Amino acid sequence: MTPRVTFAVAGRVLSQLRRDHRTVAMLIVMPALLVTLMWWMFADSPTTFDRVGGPLLAVFPSIIMFIVTSVATLRERSSGTLSRLFTLPMGKLDFLLGYALAFALIAVVQALVVVSIALYALDLDIQGAAWQLGVVAVLDGVLGTALGLFASAFAATEFQAVQLMPAVMIPQLLLCGLLLPRDQLPGVLHAVSTVLPLSYAVDAVVGVAQGNSPVGDLLVVAAFILAALGLGAATLRRRTA
Amino acid sequence: MVKNAVSCRDVAVVRGEREVLRGVSFELRTGSVTGLLGPSGCGKTTLIRAIVGLQARVSGSVSVLGSPAGAAELRSRIGYVTQEPSVYGDLTVVENLRFFAAVLGAAASDVERVVDAVDLRSHADVRVDRLSGGQRSRASLAAALLGSPELLVLDEPTVGLDPVLRRDLWELFHRLAADGVTLLVSSHVMDEAVRCDRLLLMRDGELLADDTPQALLAAVGTDDIEQAFLTLIDRKAEAR
Numbered sequence: 099m100t101p102r103v104t105f106a107v108a109g110r111v112l113s114q115l116r117r118d119h120r121t122v123a124m125l126i127v128m129p130a131l132l133v134t135l136m137w138w139m140f141a142d143s144p145t146t147f148d149r150v151g152g153p154l155l156a157v158f159p160s161i162i163m164f165i166v167t168s169v170a171t172l173r174e175r176s177s178g179t180l181s182r183l184f185t186l187p188m189g190k191l192d193f194l195l196g197y198a199l200a201f202a203l204i205a206v207v208q209a210l211v212v213v214s215i216a217l218y219a220l221d222l223d224i225q226g227a228a229w230q231l232g233v234v235a236v237l238d239g240v241l242g243t244a245l246g247l248f249a250s251a252f253a254a255t256e257f258q259a260v261q262l263m264p265a266v267m268i269p270q271l272l273l274c275g276l277l278l279p280r281d282q283l284p285g286v287l288h289a290v291s292t293v294l295p296l297s298y299a300v301d302a303v304v305g306v307a308q309g310n311s312p313v314g315d316l317l318v319v320a321a322f323i324l325a326a327l328g329l330g331a332a333t334l335r336r337r338t339a
Numbered sequence: 340m341v342k343n344a345v346s347c348r349d350v351a352v353v354r355g356e357r358e359v360l361r362g363v364s365f366e367l368r369t370g371s372v373t374g375l376l377g378p379s380g381c382g383k384t385t386l387i388r389a390i391v392g393l394q395a396r397v398s399g400s401v402s403v404l405g406s407p408a409g410a411a412e413l414r415s416r417i418g419y420v421t422q423e424p425s426v427y428g429d430l431t432v433v434e435n436l437r438f439f440a441a442v443l444g445a446a447a448s449d450v451e452r453v454v455d456a457v458d459l460r461s462h463a464d465v466r467v468d469r470l471s472g473g474q475r476s477r478a479s480l481a482a483a484l485l486g487s488p489e490l491l492v493l494d495e496p497t498v499g500l501d502p503v504l505r506r507d508l509w510e511l512f513h514r515l516a517a518d519g520v521t522l523l524v525s526s527h528v529m530d531e532a533v534r535c536d537r538l539l540l541m542r543d544g545e546l547l548a549d550d551t552p553q554a555l556l557a558a559v560g561t562d563d564i565e566q567a568f569l570t571l572i573d574r575k576a577e578a579r
Contacts, residue, residue: 102441102444103441103442105441106438106441106442107442109438109441110427110430110434110438113430113434114427114429114430117429117430117466118429177423177425177427177428178421178423178424178425179425179426179427181393181419181421181425182419182421182425182439182482183442184393185391185392185393185414185417185419186414186415186439186442186443187411187414187415187442187443187444188414188442335395336392336393336409337392337393337394337395337409338393338394338395339354339394339395339396
């Protein structure tokens, strides 16, 4: 791994995104729009919004980041640029970390927007500090990025990559505690939910909302991020058939 | 300096049931321009990918600049141009080159040098996806020239270029070779063959000939490379 190369990849991904206004709008505006939609749905029962609003701040950023990053590396494969990069002094981890870094920056902006709107425009009621909610939202966005980068190793084409979303993210969405608190799930499903990263992303937000420390859950999320990037690098192949 | 920049011994690649390369052996002398010729699908690209270290399941030995192909220390010493231009369409020519220069650790001034070398100065700030096919492949070639690699492996670099540009590029290839760079240039256009110091003729994953263009023509008794190629195929068929 070479920092010079990692930063070169991150810088390049950001300049490509700068040209792609629609994707940037999708990444930054969409989570806030979806949270606003939920707030509107529960306009007549604000206590329900206080219960689901927090978890949504974890769920929407990670799902949207997952979709975008799972396709991004496939583009490099089909354009032949990945082949060229692998004949250059480019570590597999440089490549993945460069992408993760670029999208982490986007996740910071995304979190600022969605958390500000949730707290100050939609009056989401939380016990913990606003900045804690921001940190959790950033880390959840990075979690989506890391999972997307890892998952993209299992798709051969962009067509296959978009199909990964329902396979990887929707089961996590159902079991993460958003629809039903996890301790009310049937035993087997509860056990499954404890090994899914999104569960800890949601637990961290719920922790902040209830005024508890999210540090434990965030460490688990961080471990999932590192594991996904490490496994992603391990499954990326320099030589192909 | 190593006398042979590339040395292949009994290189074979099997993809599924099919033998894409069946025991290819040859050497590339340092500072030479070698043409890799043969019909589409004969294994040229697979051989090239074996040399740059991207091909999986290669048997036999491929030695590049004194190291086994694909070794980490080769990654800043080889320039590789894929058949399809492998540059980022949504970045300008210069942005692409700055990125690849940063990956290589090459000086920023190197970007200016390679832009001029492929004659893209007037389009340096144009997004690559707005360029013509020929301009795009020159942008891709420029990226391979960054950092002054010792070995350049070019897969069909002159496809879609007009005759003037093709002549200019071949002059560039020979200038590089005069400076000690070794070049392997694949093509399915036989008339480019006479511009090479040496020719490798391939068919069905085998090497039919490995000689200078002049010797090849003399041996077959013709002045047309395409004719020489056909005669060699016939002789091979008779020998079986």
